[in-house]
């Protein structure tokens with residue numbers, strides 16, 4: 001079962017050894033698991049690898065400084081990191097836009113339209129919901145929606161018949177809805 | 191498409207069917223309200239997926255070495271090497287605590303998992319538990335006849351708002367709009383009222399990036415802009 005901790009012993013040994021390297025362990029672990037995702041996202045938003053690296057570095061530093069937020073249970077860690085990265089990119093674009101001498105930079109920056117902050121929390125909520133559906137369901141949504149594959153392509157990729165891809169994508173959306181409904185219902189139980 | 195082949199509707203909503211299949215589904219949808227209602231629900235989920243960027247599903251460290259990691263670690267080490275009294279308060283973790291350690295531990299073991307991991311599920315109190323400092327308001331709108339119980343829960347710099355609304359019609363497309371004290375509005379999500387929700391009341395929750403003490407009111411309105419009910423917090 002993929003979702004079970006691979007080795008609970010690691011949890012215990014790290015948690016029981018609050019040595020001087022704990023922050024380093026956190027940063028290394030975040031980098032190893034989320035680095036590619038963060039850098040690819042930041043690169044797309046900034047259109048610039050160097051700027052994207054700065055964003056990733058700052059995001060990891062913020063994760064370190066705000067470990068409390070990261071563990072508050074309000075969404076997935078990756079959702080939190082991607083959200084912080086997006087806000088940093090938005091802030092940089094704004095800061096640049098008010099410096100008239102760097103007009104050339106503004107042209108190179110993808111336009112930041114409006115304010116994304118209203119969708120910020122939703123990113124975390126949806127990622128949390130995606131964490132809660134089964135791996136098969138998540139995978140079919142990733143193939144069809146996020147990678148834009150057709151049913152036939154996804155069937156090949158996943159090694160299942162096209163009919164299975166279709167029914168699975170249907171049940172995946174239903175499952176997602178059930179998770180979202182459950183979130184809404186659970187929070188109304190007091 | 192055969193009658194009520196709902197399993198086609200997921201791929202249809204996600205835009206993954208072949209043109210001929212799409213045409214067949216369209217033909218059925220034109221005559222079947224039940225499938226149209228189902229499709230509306232699935233489409234709503236597809237729109238939620240749009241909140242998450244595709245890069246969220248890439249795994250592992252960046253390609254091309256760990257220079258970036260080393261640079262980041264240097265940033266972390268430098269302030270720590272100084273005398274404690276020279277540290278600026280904000281460069282120090284708020285609570286350099288077991289949370290940090292547990293976070294690191296869970297991330298370490300979660301390395302093989304896809305799509306991130308919710309640390310709070312195993313290490314923090316359930317986020318859905320009632321939270322100290324929540325505000326609750328129940329209100330009715332005499333014009334529209336709708337009644338709403340709204341609860342605003344404090345989170346770290348943002349708020350979770352959930353509502354129980356009765357007096358909605360099945361098929362209504364509603365949105366929750368939160369107004370803060372500066373007059374700024376935030377859409378905290380939208381949903382379609384099902385038959386069941388029209389009968390038993392519709393429950394919905396959403397987050398807004400404004401702290402609880404800044405939340406002034408919560409309004410439910412239709413996506414078309416018709417007012418339903420407002421609670422002043």
Ligand SMILES: [Zn+2]
Nearest residue numbers: 194222224225
């Ligand atoms: Zn039908």
